[in-house]
Amino acid sequence: MLTKLQLLQSTTAIGMAIGALTTPVIIQASPSISNSGKTILSGQPITNSTPKPPQSGGNSIAAGAKIETVSGAAETALVEYLAASDVKFYGAYWCSHCQQQKSLFGATAAAKLPYVECAADGENSQRQLCKDKNIQMFPTWAIDGKFYPGTKDLKEIAKMTGYKGSMEFKYHK
Secondary structure (H helix, E strand, C coil), rough: CEEEEEHHHHHHHHHHHHCCCEEEEEEEEEEEEEEEEEEEECCCCEEEECCCCCCCCCCCCCCCCCCCCCEEEHHHHHHHHHHCCCCCEEECCHHHHHHHHHHHHHEEEEEECEEEEEECCCCCHHHHHHHHCEEEEEEEEEECEEEEEECHHHHHHHHHHHCCCCCCCCCCC
């Protein structure tokens, strides 16, 4: 049986361990948005402590989690079109939504995405570029000078970019 002191020490140690796995992200709110029923005024910081997985090697495009979906011809053709069209996909290796976005493309096509790593400790980090572009949410797609945050269905990306090839994508959002 644990004493109150031992229980407090154990709880504190667990809390410190959990705290070490999180990285606070501060985003400035635009005009007035709702966050879990609370209104946040313009310029007020929004904090999000997203857990970061322990690092075990490189932080490449596929480092956050292994992509297990399989690319088809349509996914590969779309990625090639995106790269040729100067579309950019801004993300972070630890971002679960970015991993979901990559999974829609399949492993082979995802490895060819025109991806920009925004995490400061990510492999080939382009953190300053992300700051310069004011990227505040992951994933964010940059298409024709406009920014579109959030995970997108591949048909939606195709439509937004003017892609005219096959849209027989294997996976949907």
